[in-house]
Amino acid sequence: xxxxxxxxxxxxxxxxxxxxxxxxxxxxxxxxxxxxxxxxxxxxxxxxxxxxxxxxxxxxxxxxxxxxxxxxxxxxxxxxxxxxxxxxxxxxxxxxxxxxxxxxxxxxxxxxxxxxxxxxxxxxxxxxxxxxxxxxxxxxxxxxxxxxxxxxxxxxxxxxxxxxxxxxxxxxxxxxxxxxxxxxxxxxxxxxxxxxxxxxxxxxxxxxxxxxxxxxxxxxxxxxxxxxxxxxxxxxxxxxxxxxxxxxxxxxxxxxxxxxxxxxxxxxxxxxxxxxxxxxxxxxxxxxxxxxxxxxxxxxxxxxxxxxxxxxxxxxxxxxxxxxxxxxxxxxxxxxxxxxxxxxxxxxxxxxxxxxxxxxxxxxxxxxxxxxxxxxxxxxxxxxxxxxxxxxxxxxxxxxxxxxxxxxxxxxxxxxxx
Numbered sequence: 001x002x003x004x005x006x007x008x009x010x011x012x013x014x015x016x017x018x019x020x021x022x023x024x025x026x027x028x029x030x031x032x033x034x035x036x037x038x039x040x041x042x043x044x045x046x047x048x049x050x051x052x053x054x055x056x057x058x059x060x061x062x063x064x065x066x067x068x069x070x071x072x073x074x075x076x077x078x079x080x081x082x083x084x085x086x087x088x089x090x091x092x093x094x095x096x097x098x099x100x101x102x103x104x105x106x107x108x109x110x111x112x113x114x115x116x117x118x119x120x121x122x123x124x125x126x127x128x129x130x131x132x133x134x135x136x137x138x139x140x141x142x143x144x145x146x147x148x149x150x151x152x153x154x155x156x157x158x159x160x161x162x163x164x165x166x167x168x169x170x171x172x173x174x175x176x177x178x179x180x181x182x183x184x185x186x187x188x189x190x191x192x193x194x195x196x197x198x199x200x201x202x203x204x205x206x207x208x209x210x211x212x213x214x215x216x217x218x219x220x221x222x223x224x225x226x227x228x229x230x231x232x233x234x235x236x237x238x239x240x241x242x243x244x245x246x247x248x249x250x251x252x253x254x255x256x257x258x259x260x261x262x263x264x265x266x267x268x269x270x271x272x273x274x275x276x277x278x279x280x281x282x283x284x285x286x287x288x289x290x291x292x293x294x295x296x297x298x299x300x301x302x303x304x305x306x307x308x309x310x311x312x313x314x315x316x317x318x319x320x321x322x323x324x325x326x327x328x329x330x331x332x333x334x335x336x337x338x339x340x341x342x343x344x345x346x347x348x349x350x351x352x353x354x355x356x357x358x359x360x361x362x363x364x365x366x367x368x369x370x371x372x373x374x375x376x377x378x379x380x381x382x383x384x385x386x387x388x389x390x391x392x393x394x395x396x397x398x399x400x401x402x403x404x405x406x407x408x409x410x411x412x413x414x415x416x417x418x
Contacts, residue, residue, distance in 0.1 A: 021153040022146065029142035040134050044127045049095045052108035052122045056093065059120050060110060073120040075112055080119045084109045088117035097124055104128040163202045167209060174209075179217040182210045234268045267383075284319045284394065291316060291346045291415075298327040299344060304335045311347040316415045322391045323415075326399070327351065329388040330411045336384075338409050349415040359403035368401070385411075 109119035173181035292313035338355025369385035
């Protein structure tokens with residue numbers, strides 16, 4: 001049988017709290033019920049025993065005076081419990097509750113002459129019904145109390161778990177890059193004319209998360225503005241430097257200067273592109289493209305010896321310039337940091353770029369590419385994969401990095417095909 005689905009805000013905390021409340025309510029109800037039952041039963045039985053012993057004393061007086069015995073009294077009457085008769089014959093007085101003629105009866109017995117027992121029987125039906133009614137009342141009231149307490153406790157706990165779930169969702173959104181996400185717990189916002197309410201622990205966590213997100217967003221925005229400003233400021237002198245390098249006489253020194261100027265211009269353009277991606281204001285120019293021809297065109301543009309395999313060609317609605325940028329960066333990265341052969345495979349809406357080198361670093365597979373970080377003495381600024389990942393996000397595609405079991409780095413781009 002399929003288990004019912006729980007609400008998304010529910011979890012182990014709500015289940016544990018409900019189980020704890022239920023167990024404690026049941027234990028408390030059982031303890032109180034036992035105490036009340038024992039107290040009332042002892043009082044009821046004590047009263048019935050006193051009444052039976054009083055009647056036994058009166059019956060003993062009549063028996064010793066030779067007066068006829070009243071109804072319900074006699075010597076060794078039928079129905080007298082054997083244990084009570086043995087106690088009376090031994091010379092003691094005692095009482096016992098037993099069924100007689102289908103009804104609960106309180107017996108009282110004492111010694112008589114000739115190894116016989118003088119006993120009286122008192123109807124115990126009313127007292128038995130009182131105890132049974134009390135037990136039923138205890139069970140019903142305990143059940144109602146447990147249900148009401150469980151409902152109230154579940155309501156209180158679920159209010160907390162909903163707020164915790166909301167805080168966790170916002171934290172995951174921030175971790176995914178949505179720095180505008182905030183919890184905005186109403187308990188953390190002061191209202192005009194209303195005294196500030198004391199914050200509970202959940203509100204304190206929500207306020208701390210919002211404060212952390214605001215601080216992180218401010219720092220990242222400052223870094224993004226700084227990067228964009230530096231790139232823009234470098235553009236003008238680099239343009240002049242490039243023009244001046246073109247006027248230098250031919251020779252090895254001139255080639256070195258031109259090479260370094262080209263590297264600086266590429267780095268500046270990459271920084272500007274990353275700055276535009278960071279702002280999140282990029283706009284797509286969608287068109288329908290066939291992935292096979294587009295992949296072959298990208299490989300020809302790189303000028304590298306890359307093998308193209310088209311397993312299954314499809315048409316995708318995408319921004320051609322951005323997709324070419326993603327695939328071009330993946331192919332260039334495979335040639336720069338890996339070893340041949342480099343293979344680009346198109347299998348439906350999935351495009352894979354694989355080399356046969358040492359594979360991606362562990363940090364990159366686990367956390368994705370990081371700016372200005374390369375390992376193993378590789379050349380470059382570590383921006384190519386970062387730009388590829390950013391452009392893939394703009395396209396709404398999924399770009400994953402992994403290492404093949406038999407060696408080599410594998411970058412997989414998944415698009416929406418049709």
